[in-house]
Amino acid sequence: MREVMEMVNVPDFSKEPIEVDDIDLEETEFILTNGERLTEERAAELAEETLAEVRARREARTKHLVPGGKSLTGGSTHSPVLNVRVPAELKSALDEQAQAQSMGTSKLVRAILEDWAQAQQRAQADR
Structure with a gap:
């Protein structure tokens, strides 16, 4: 979960203590919004789907930084941006x-x- 939070730039709440309790999904019934019961297996699938989506978005944002791609500076360094106002x-x-x-x-x-x-x-x- 921390990996997902880091990848989507979730604000750092480390200054405020947060209590998180693990739920045993085999013992505790937790129903998703679509009426499906959340199981450990389904939770793992949802986490993997979420990570895959986050990775795909990150890749889409940074694909131009692949060496030989669109980076004008080279390597995985962003090229500087010049903003200019024109008529x-x-x-x-x-x-x-x-x-x-x-x-x-x-x-x-x-x-x-x-x-x-x-x-x-x-x-x-x-x-």
Whole structure:
């Protein structure tokens, strides 16, 4: 259970004591909302299903961090994010150009910025 709590970022209540009693599901009848009786076996299945779902969500969030994937920094390091506000007309133009080139707007803007940075480096080298 602790693994599930850690994976879903449950707040840390360690400053407040919490009492948790184990329930012997063979002796205590516990009915789920669908009317099914909870047994040790069913509790284990539900825990495994929950862990599988949490792992799938985590993988979906971090799949771009697989080496060779979308991380621009490399390895399993997140690439820095740059937030920029632009006029609506510029955003539309960027979106249209990106679509025309079959790429995402972020990739197009990244290419434009890389070209600009290289041009700046060349200009500095020529001085």
